[in-house]
Amino acid sequence: MSVIEVKVPDIGDYKNVPIIEVHVKPGDAIKRDDPLVTLESDKAAMEVPAPEGGQVAEVLVRVGDKVSEGSAILRLTSDAATPSDTKSANPPSSTPPPPRTETAPEPQSASGPGEPPDTTKGAAPRTPLPLGSDFGRVHASPSVRRLARELDIDLTRLTGTGEKGRITKEDVKRALSGGAGGGSGIPEIPPQDFAKYGPIETKPLTRLKRLSGPHLTRAWLNIPHVTHTDEADITDLESYRKTLDAAAKEKGYRVTLLAFLMKASVVVLKEFPEFNASLSPDKGSLILKRYYHLGIAVDTPDGLVVPVIREVDRKGIIELSQELGDVSQRMREGKIAPADIQGGTFSISSLGGIGGTSFTPIVNAPEVAILGVVRAETKPKWDGAQFAPRLMLPLCVSYDHRVIDGALAARFTRRLAEILEDVRQLVL
Known part of the structure; x- marks a missing residue:
C-alpha cells in the first residue's frame, strides 16, 4: 500500500480552469473512474x-481553485500502486483516462434550480469592463465572475439573490436583459404559480442543457438569422448509399447520408468561402478559414452535443462513416474530451431519422452558417415527358445576414443540391 498523488490529466488547451465541484473528501473509498x-x-x-x-488520504484543492494539466488534486492510498514514496498517479508511461465531459457547441453558463424568480432584483446597466476584471470582494463564484466579464456586467452593481447575498448566474442574466446593450429591451417572462391550475412536476434541466441554453440565446440575439430552403433529388445517391451500407454492415459500421452531406458541403464551402468563415471581433473583417472541420449535431439522452470532425476534405465516405459511428457512440456514453468540440468551421444538424419538412437551425457562433436537413420524401417530379417518383431531400441553410446575403445563400444551397444529385462530382 502506498500514497499516490492524483493530478489533472490532459484537458486540451485549457489552463487555469476553475473547480466548481469537489466530489470526494478524506476517508472516502473510491473506484477507478469515479x-x-x-x-x-x-x-x-x-x-x-x-x-x-483506493481511499482518499488528502484533498489538495477546493471549490474556486484554478487548475491546469498536471495540477495535483488529491493524495490517494492505493493497494494497486507499487510501494514507494508519494508519486504521481499519472506517470508519463501510462495514458490517464480522459476527463468525462458534458458539452455544448460553445456553452457559456449554467444556472442552478431553485433560485428566486424575482425579476426586480439584480438588474444593472452594462458597462465595458477592463480586461481581467475580478470584482474584488464581490460574493460570487468563479464561473459567475467569468460570465459577468464575458457579458460586460458589473457585479459590484448587482444585488445577489443567492444564499447570504451571493450573486448567482440568474442575477447576471437578469442584469443582461435589464440593462443597455445586447438583450436590451427584452423583458423577462413573469413567473407564474402553475400549481394553482393543476398538478405539476418540476424536472431539473440536465447540466448539458443548462450549459448550452445561454449560448443558443446569445447566438440567436446577436446573429441576424435568415434560413434559405431548397430540395435535392437524392434518388441516385440513395441507391449508391444502400450499396455501400450493405457491405459496411458486415464490417460492423453503417454508411449514412450524413457522410455524403459532409463531403458535399466541403466542395461547396471551397466554392463559397464566405460560409467557412467568422467575423473578426471588431466586426470589421471576415476571417476565411482554409481548413474544413465540420460540427455534427448528435442527439444524446442529456441533450444536443456538437462534436467536430476534422479535415473532412481529406477523408473519404467510408472513413467518415466509421468516424461518425465512433464519435456518436462516445458522445452518447459521455466519453469525449474538450478538444473534440473545438475548432468547427461549419455545422450540420440532421433530423432525417425523425421527420419534419423544414426547420430553422441556429447558427453555431462564431460560425456564420449551418446546414439543417430533415427526412427525404418521395415526390412526383416532371422529367419533361411525364411525372416520375423521385426521392427529394429538404435542405435548410441558416446564415448570418451580416456576412451572407440572400442571393449568395440561394446559390450556395442550389450548388449543394446539384452535387448531391450527381455524386460523381464529389471526386472531381
Whole structure:
C-alpha cells in the first residue's frame, strides 16, 4: 500500500480552469473512474475521474481553485500502486483516462434550480469592463465572475439573490436583459404559480442543457438569422448509399447520408468561402478559414452535443462513416474530451431519422452558417415527358445576414443540391 498523488490529466488547451465541484473528501473509498472534481471551462464542464481505486488520504484543492494539466488534486492510498514514496498517479508511461465531459457547441453558463424568480432584483446597466476584471470582494463564484466579464456586467452593481447575498448566474442574466446593450429591451417572462391550475412536476434541466441554453440565446440575439430552403433529388445517391451500407454492415459500421452531406458541403464551402468563415471581433473583417472541420449535431439522452470532425476534405465516405459511428457512440456514453468540440468551421444538424419538412437551425457562433436537413420524401417530379417518383431531400441553410446575403445563400444551397444529385462530382 502506498500514497499516490492524483493530478489533472490532459484537458486540451485549457489552463487555469476553475473547480466548481469537489466530489470526494478524506476517508472516502473510491473506484477507478469515479469522479473526483468537476472543472468548468468556457467550452464544457469536465469531470476528472480517478485513475485507479483506493481511499482518499488528502484533498489538495477546493471549490474556486484554478487548475491546469498536471495540477495535483488529491493524495490517494492505493493497494494497486507499487510501494514507494508519494508519486504521481499519472506517470508519463501510462495514458490517464480522459476527463468525462458534458458539452455544448460553445456553452457559456449554467444556472442552478431553485433560485428566486424575482425579476426586480439584480438588474444593472452594462458597462465595458477592463480586461481581467475580478470584482474584488464581490460574493460570487468563479464561473459567475467569468460570465459577468464575458457579458460586460458589473457585479459590484448587482444585488445577489443567492444564499447570504451571493450573486448567482440568474442575477447576471437578469442584469443582461435589464440593462443597455445586447438583450436590451427584452423583458423577462413573469413567473407564474402553475400549481394553482393543476398538478405539476418540476424536472431539473440536465447540466448539458443548462450549459448550452445561454449560448443558443446569445447566438440567436446577436446573429441576424435568415434560413434559405431548397430540395435535392437524392434518388441516385440513395441507391449508391444502400450499396455501400450493405457491405459496411458486415464490417460492423453503417454508411449514412450524413457522410455524403459532409463531403458535399466541403466542395461547396471551397466554392463559397464566405460560409467557412467568422467575423473578426471588431466586426470589421471576415476571417476565411482554409481548413474544413465540420460540427455534427448528435442527439444524446442529456441533450444536443456538437462534436467536430476534422479535415473532412481529406477523408473519404467510408472513413467518415466509421468516424461518425465512433464519435456518436462516445458522445452518447459521455466519453469525449474538450478538444473534440473545438475548432468547427461549419455545422450540420440532421433530423432525417425523425421527420419534419423544414426547420430553422441556429447558427453555431462564431460560425456564420449551418446546414439543417430533415427526412427525404418521395415526390412526383416532371422529367419533361411525364411525372416520375423521385426521392427529394429538404435542405435548410441558416446564415448570418451580416456576412451572407440572400442571393449568395440561394446559390450556395442550389450548388449543394446539384452535387448531391450527381455524386460523381464529389471526386472531381
